[in-house]
Amino acid sequence: MKCDICGHDGIATKNVTRSFGKGKDLLVIEDIPVLSCPHCGESYMTADTLLELERIKLHRHSFAVKRPVEVTVFA
Numbered sequence: 530m531k532c533d534i535c536g537h538d539g540i541a542t543k544n545v546t547r548s549f550g551k552g553k554d555l556l557v558i559e560d561i562p563v564l565s566c567p568h569c570g571e572s573y574m575t576a577d578t579l580l581e582l583e584r585i586k587l588h589r590h591s592f593a594v595k596r597p598v599e600v601t602v603f604a
């Protein structure tokens with residue numbers, strides 16, 4: 530698979546956890562596929578992934594499972 534930024538082969542996909550919003554609107558999404566290029570060091574998401582993230586955020590109440598998590602603030 531080729532990198533969209535530099536065009537080199539060998540891009541890797543890794544699944545990451547990202548959080549969106551804060552406070553009572555905080556939403557954590559796990560296993561988001563992020564493409565990471567070893568050549569230019571860029572990491573980015575595909576348009577499909579971004580669309581899916583928007584969909585998940587819109588429908589968070591039907592998708593999300595409530596889990597107790599520890600949240601800290603960097604002070």
Ligand SMILES: [Zn+2]
Nearest residue numbers: 532535566569
């Ligand atoms: Zn690249």
